[in-house]
Amino acid sequence: MGLRQISGNTPQERLVLESIGRSLVTAAEGINALVARFAEDQELSRSLVDAVELIAKRSGRVVVSGIGKSGHIGRKIAATLASTGTSAYFVHPTEASHGDLGMITSDDLLVLLSWSGETVELGNMLTYAKRFNVPVVSVTSNSASLLARHSAVAVTLPKVRECCPHGLAPTTSAMLQLAVGDALAIALLERRGFSAQDFKIYHPGGKLGSQLLLVQELAHSGEALPLLPLGSPMGEAVIQMSSKGFGVVGITDDTGKLAGVITDGDLRRHMSNDLLLETVDAVMSHNPRVILGTELASAALEFMQAQKVTVLFLVDEAGIPSGILHIHDLLRAGVA
Known part of the structure; x- marks a missing residue:
């Protein structure tokens, strides 16, 4: 050779x-x-x-x-x-x-x-x-x-x-x-x-164990969720985005499903003197990127990198939000 x-x-x-x-x-x-x-x-x-x-x-x-x-x-x-x-x-x-x-x-x-x-x-x-x-x-x-x-x-x-x-x-x-x-x-x-979940039982430690964590094990839920219903004023949305610390707020419809999200980018695109007088309906992005809580954390990281986003809402099979995941949560857990 x-x-x-x-x-x-x-x-x-x-x-x-x-x-x-x-x-x-x-x-x-x-x-x-x-x-x-x-x-x-x-x-x-x-x-x-x-x-x-x-x-x-x-x-x-x-x-x-x-x-x-x-x-x-x-x-x-x-x-x-x-x-x-x-x-x-x-x-x-x-x-x-x-x-x-x-x-x-x-x-x-x-x-x-x-x-x-x-x-x-x-x-x-x-x-x-x-x-x-x-x-x-x-x-x-x-x-x-x-x-x-x-x-x-x-x-x-x-x-x-x-x-x-x-x-x-x-x-x-x-x-x-x-x-x-x-x-x-x-x-x-x-x-x-x-399955990968069975594999996780035998590999709870180290880098491999962190990659086998589920999204729902790292996500924030309950009061930490930044959520508002359709029709809410943008002033409340800005408060939610700031107080919850994720830089995003999820918008739900009458059935509780996630109908859209508002991010810092949406605020910049709709910036005007009348922004706070608008409702969230006019500013939110439709078809938000979401993930199931039962997905692997490593899959969430790959999805975030591919979509160039830093935050994902977790939803159940019906589309109802159950948590929120920031890329920093994945980094702290050693997934990356």
């Missing part, structure tokens, strides 16, 4: 660039091989579908295990499953042989990762699974391996070249295990209809 020229390329830097380039190409080739096998090999696609169905129908938890790099990948797969609605945890195979097998019940399911399929440390887990009728889903590259033969579902990945020039350090192979694990987790998520 072509080398990117960076300032001050030295022979050593060029060697580093070549190494990185080869590794990225090898990784991409590995993923492409997996995609091609999935598209062409019914055995692989069938095993993945069977794995999803088997996991989805179990009443217990998914117990993931593996040794070495497969173990590290297994921990990540277990974490992804758990965060997307499939109860899962990781058990180290050595610890399993020293008492942690007691954590596994007959209602559970084992997902065992081993590139060779002959990992000795998984032997006791296989024996335990057979004794207590715990189904096993294996992820290997060897369909004839001990692990694959003793699995209810054996997912066989294509043999790929490792990025390591000696073909020893698990790199591309680990990436394929991770890709399949993530694919299973997302397929289970979609099969269960796991």
Whole structure:
């Protein structure tokens, strides 16, 4: 592949660039091989579908295990499953042989990762699974391996070249295990209809948690709402806009629905000596931009930026205002 020229390329830097380039190409080739096998090999696609169905129908938890790099990948797969609605945890195979097998019940399911399929440390887990009728889903590259033969579902990945020039350090192979694990987790998520609101339950903290807040959780309501009915004098509108601090007032019709809004821009467009003698009907903007309280706060921010507004009224399904949201509320919550 072509080398990117960076300032001050030295022979050593060029060697580093070549190494990185080869590794990225090898990784991409590995993923492409997996995609091609999935598209062409019914055995692989069938095993993945069977794995999803088997996991989805179990009443217990998914117990993931593996040794070495497969173990590290297994921990990540277990974490992804758990965060997307499939109860899962990781058990180290050595610890399993020293008492942690007691954590596994007959209602559970084992997902065992081993590139060779002959990992000795998984032997006791296989024996335990057979004794207590715990189904096993294996992820290997060897369909004839001990692990694959003793699995209810054996997912066989294509043999790929490792990025390591000696073909020893698990790199591309680990990436394929991770890709399949993530694919299973997302397929289970979609099969269960796991929503963004469900996702929020498992991710209440940090940046992700703030983006999953609902608009109604950040909005102002009750007495804080700047609202006036149609026919109100503009003098009252100006007072509402100033006292409530949002720079806007919503105008409601006889049924309580939001009929329009008056903003600072509307005041400037209608500025005259007779402005305060007008009614809100003559000044307000019709078809105000609104949002449902059940929308995600991140969606509200995107909508505000697209519409170039800083304030949104919340309305219910009938169009009746229930709150007001300022872009500063989103910034304070860490949504942006």
